[in-house]
Ligand SMILES: Nc1ncnc2c1ncn2[C@@H]1O[C@H](COP(=O)(O)OP(=O)(O)OP(=O)(O)O)[C@@H](O)[C@H]1O
């Protein structure tokens with residue numbers, strides 16, 4: 001049997017009164033894919049994820065989830081789990097009670113608590129399993145929300161800003177859980193404001209700006225679309241590096257915006273990767289040691305800022321402004 | 324059954340109501356507020372009844388209060404009377420008035436919807452769960468009051484509101500029946516609480532709705548409203564249970580009160596259901612439907628009151644205040660005869676029967692210038708009776724304070740040796756003369772027996 005895509009959305013439109021939250025959105029997510037959803041505040045990410053969970057229906061457009069067309073609210077097929085706008089948890093119940101109640105509701109054998117324990121362990125909350133959720137931190141709640149979603153062994157996992165408030169250990173747990181799920185064939189759609197998280201987790205991203213898709217595709221393609229980037233060089237001889245960079249064809253030295261940056265002796269240049277390679281050869285040839293070389297912002301972040309027209313950091317490249 | 328777990332269904336079915344119900348119950352019982360309420364309802368009445376029953380000053384302004392150290396059953400009835408005026412509306416407000424709103428406060432609607440997949444079932448589960456908790460609370464009030472009274476005073480006969488004695492078994496049955504009857508208005512208030520909780524979202528006004536309604540109805544009870552209006556109120560059954568304690572029972576107002584309460588319960592629940600299914604759960608900032616509440620909740624209930632008043636006004640013999648000279652005279656004479664017999668027994672005089680006494684009463688309200696009708700503390704009655712073998716007719720004077728709900732307190736005004744204050748030695752210790760002050764209740768719905 002040919003497996004249906006986890007999500008297939010075509011021309012999804014959703015308005016709240018005068019506000020057009022989603023405007024002709026297409027989205028494709030295949031199983032085993034971790035798909036990131038990014039966009040500025042109010043771009044429509046939560047609205048789109050809510051549609052995937054069946055919390056609302058689109059005003060127009062077609063939405064198929066796990067091969068089933070979704071026409072009315074709460075009619076999404078089994079196998080979809082997740083949360084939007086924070087995990088729904090009951091503060092007067094313990095972590096374990098929250099999960100057991102949910103398991104019972106979804107008709108998973110409530111007596112078989114191993115599922116609950118497993119889920120708690122997967123997100124690293126075993127130690128606080130019998131504490132009331134009232135005292136949980138933001139990050140612990142996020143992790144418990146993820147554990148709740150794991151209980152139903154989902155085939156489509158929908159997460160709205162799952163990395164919100166996570167400490168490095170929590171992030172590690174969450175990333176591992178998501179990666180494992182994807183490896184086992186679960187499709188994951190998540191939104192985030194953290195570009196580094198997305199870059200680490202996602203194979204594909206969709207960028208939304210004011211309800212429209214401005215980019216959708218693999219991360220690698222996005223990096224290519226971001227065009228010229230700013231790179232930061234740390235060398236043993238900043239003055240010489242500065243001079244050599246200025247001489248390299250195709251490269252431009254970006255004047256330091258922050259006077260404080262001068263003191264750490266970094267040089268920021270802009271240009272294509274080939275020109276950068278040239279500069280490195282020149283530096284080494286001139287006996288200047290190269291200690292660090294990296295993009296000032298990640299390609300994803302650069303693309304994001306460029307595509308959504310919200311940033312100025314390195315957005316003055318040749319990308320068209322979506323507005 | 325088990326195979327379905329691995330086999331993904333095309334379209335997820337909603338969670339069974341029973342599971343949802345259990346979840347709602349767990350959520351309710353995990354709240355400290357509810358736990359404290361339960362604890363209080365199961366302990367406080369017993370402590371109160373036991374403590375008060377052993378004192379000499381009794382809460383005589385509450386019906387049955389003056390009998391608290393005569394029988395253990397009176398304590399529970401004092402608790403019942405108090406619960407009817409405040410505790411039950413407040414309990415329902417705290418439980419039912421919050422079951423829906425709590426999800427708004429916690430922002431868990433989406434979560435719950437994704438888990439249950441059916442707003443209908445969520446509504447049913449929440450309604451049943453809050454009902455269960457309310458029943459537990461009422462059962463606690465009843466059981467605790469009875470236990471406190473029986474432990475402190477004992478299982479003794481209870482004098483009814485017409486003075487006739489109910490044997491212990493009769494008393495037990497009637498007390499339990501009275502508690503069962505007030506479940507109906509409690510359900511009505513609970514339904515109003517549900518409606519408030521659904522309609523007003525997280526705003527605390529929803530929580531207050533049953534309490535506000537109770538307060539408004541309490542105020543209305545103080546007014547000399549026509550009997551048709553009084554009986555149309557959903558709280559009337561909170562008073563009408565008193566009619567169970569006369570012989571024969573004043574079943575008319577009680578049955579009507581139960582019917583009105585149940586209609587309220589059904590209508591308010593239906594309104595809440597309709598409002599609930601219409602609401603938009605994706606809106607996190609939902610603060611209730613605001614002005615819409617007026618149209619969808621308050622107006623239908625106001626219309627219900629109007630219709631009920633109309634129906635009661637045309638279909639029953641209820642007219643005016645429902646309190647008139649004839650009814651008071653009959654009620655007072657009956658109570659006097661029963662209590663006279665009790666007094667005779669307590670004073671170890673020769674037995675008389677009510678029939679031999681042939682007690683009659685003649686009442687007048689506020690002198691000749693005032694019409695002899697309605698509530699007031701200016702009723703003055705003269706009771707006449709005969710003793711077997713004696714030719715003289717005895718006369719005793721009573722001042723009556725009659726309230727609009729049909730309850731009255733008769734205060735003996737002489738002669739002293741008949742209805743003055745003195746202590747009588749009873750097998751259970753000293754007690755005030757039973758003819759000195761006593762409670763009575765007139766049937767607001769009964770056809771007037773006034774002959775003149
Ligand atoms: N229930 C609603 N009623 C009215 N407007 C809404 C509602 N939900 C969302 N919107 C509007 O739709 C637009 C998209 O909102 P959405 O919450 O999807 O954005 P988002 O991308 O999740 O933003 P953020 O990054 O801040 O979480 C916003 O303009 C918002 O005001």
Ligand SMILES: [Mg+2]
Pocket residue numbers: 045046047160
């Ligand atoms: Mg959002």
